[in-house]
Amino acid sequence: MAVETSTYHQLNVERIRKDFPILSREVNGKPLVYLDNAATSQTPQVVIDCIVDYYQNYNANIHRGVHTLSQEATEAYEASRKKIQQHFNAKHPHEIIFTSGTTHGINLVASAFESQIGKGDIVLISALEHHSNIVPWQMLCEKTDATLEVIPMNTKGELILSEFDKLVSKQPKIVAVTHISNALGSIIPIKYIISESHKNGAAVLIDGAQACPHIKPDVQDLDVDFYVCGAHKICGPTGIGMLYGKEAWLNKLPPYQGGGEMIAEVTFEKTTYAGLPHKFEAGTPNISGGIAFGVALDYMNSIGFENIAQYEATLLHYATEQLLQIDGLKIYGTAAEKTSVISFNVDNIHPYDIGTILDKLGIAVRTGHHCTQPIMDFYNIPGTVRASFSFYNTKEEVDLFVTALKKAVMMLS
Known part of the structure; x- marks a missing residue:
């Protein structure tokens, strides 16, 4: 719809x-x-109608189904992925991974990064982070004996970029910062942070939960490696979000969860994994939510x-x-x-x-x-x-x- x-x-x-x-x-x-609104936005009638329409008219599980309802649901779900790709200007639709929200996306990347990080490596976050962009990285550091370091803030609620420059020169493996502070509203100069992080060999994840209701991020222009957000702050439903990841990074990282949909072939001896985006989308997703996410973006863009x-x-x-x-x-x-x-x-x-x-x-x-x-x-x-x-x-x-x-x-x- x-x-x-x-x-x-x-x-x-x-x-x-x-x-x-x-x-x-x-x-x-x-x-x-x-x-x-920083906790959750309200939902326009067009998004509510979309969810009702799905359950009334073509409720079915997606992908691989040969019957009409499954095909209709699959087409609507994948059309929404394409809308999200276009909204964020990702290069490929398969760089958009559906998640349950921002927190899920951060945990997915932090868990998968266990394959990239070892003892003595640095993970760099900021003093302005939501707990969702602190705790997953603490958990990763505890598992790998890596070190968590923090970019300090000033009394205005701004990051101290001179301190960031010193910290990023220590060549962290990944830098994970918010785009906009949920508590203070501060807009972070993420383009500078991304550029300097890349110069020092770090991957970058941006928590866009608070930014996406107000601005339209262009992930290619930003040159960001990972960008996460949830639909429920952008006039969409709860329980659905997206992780954008550069294709090269998503191919490099291992799956976050195992189960149906994310496999190519399973035997009791060995499992091979599906290609992107399905490699990171185990199990039955929030189908109506995924479709409604696209409708919510249509609504926001219409304004x-x-x-x-x-x-x-x-x-x-x-x-x-x-x-x-x-x-x-x-x-x-x-x-x-x-x-x-x-x-x-x-x-x-x-x-x-x-x-x-x-x-x-x-x-x-x-x-x-x-x-x-x-x-x-x-x-x-x-x-x-x-x-x-x-x-x-x-x-x-x-x-x-x-x-x-x-x-x-x-x-x-």
């Missing part, structure tokens, strides 16, 4: 909001103001990522100005290059308490450490309140949020 691919020449937010059924509901008797970026930048600026008028409010993450995320605390009020009152007033934000405990430790705080904005949010919603926040602060002070 496809959506219109003509672009909105000017982003019409009221029209767009009608595409999202959930935005018309109430929470605790108040209109829902959904500002938790246009330049339109999205410009509008969200306006929202970020407006919300930042409004929030800074509140006495005692401190924003964490003031990088020069930043996307539409505001992480903050107010005086000594615990973020959980603020979030709880905001929820009573219909405002959905995220509170806590956002799976980035090292960042919170750096600032010596237990967590933050995080408001994250999407292209379907409005300035009126920002006003409702700020008014509710002032009420919460007054109640908790």
Whole structure:
């Protein structure tokens, strides 16, 4: 199922909001103001319809099936892979591996890299990483006696590139960094990091979970070796994502899981593996999710990522100005290059308490450490309140949020 691919020449937010059924509901008797987009975006009707259509009309397992339903499902699933390839400008469709999400993609690469890393080798990550881009590399280092090193950050929430230059000169085997910080919104200069890493012989994995809702990465232009993301932050369903890998790397790495689909031939004596992408896609996949992923990208592209970026930048600026008028409010993450995320605390009020009152007033934000405990430790705080904005949010919603926040602060002070 496809959506219109003509672009909105000017982003019409009221029209767009009608595409999202959930935005018309109430929470605790108040209109829902959904500002938790960095955790998951909402789902437009066209994506919901796609999932329903699959289960109503051609639900079947894919690949190798000779019957009509299987062939229809296979064609739709592989057409979605092609859409994802085109969206990210991968060279080949088989460089797109379907995963259950960003975390799965990182674990796949980290596990497979056990074949590439030994005692004394270095894995380089950054201080801005989500736990999903920390723990798999720690596990790899524990298995291989490799060393995990960390690019430090400054108080603005930016990586200290002079320190990166020193660390990358030690020739790590792989550098794994986020494209955009989920906790702070900082945009990382990944093109520079990729280029310098390659000069020093390192492969590079980029965690694009927070970037893909806001920008359209070109993996060939970036010259990145691996790029991962999940569909659920890009208006798609949960439980589906993608790993892009350069063909040469994917051919070099061993399979992550064994089972059906990823084999060429199996005997009790020996198994040979299928070619790409099936080598990394063991078992029955999330078929409806894979198809819907492509429809979600169609929807996002119909709006246009330049339109999205410009509008969200306006929202970020407006919300930042409004929030800074509140006495005692401190924003964490003031990088020069930043996307539409505001992480903050107010005086000594615990973020959980603020979030709880905001929820009573219909405002959905995220509170806590956002799976980035090292960042919170750096600032010596237990967590933050995080408001994250999407292209379907409005300035009126920002006003409702700020008014509710002032009420919460007054109640908790």
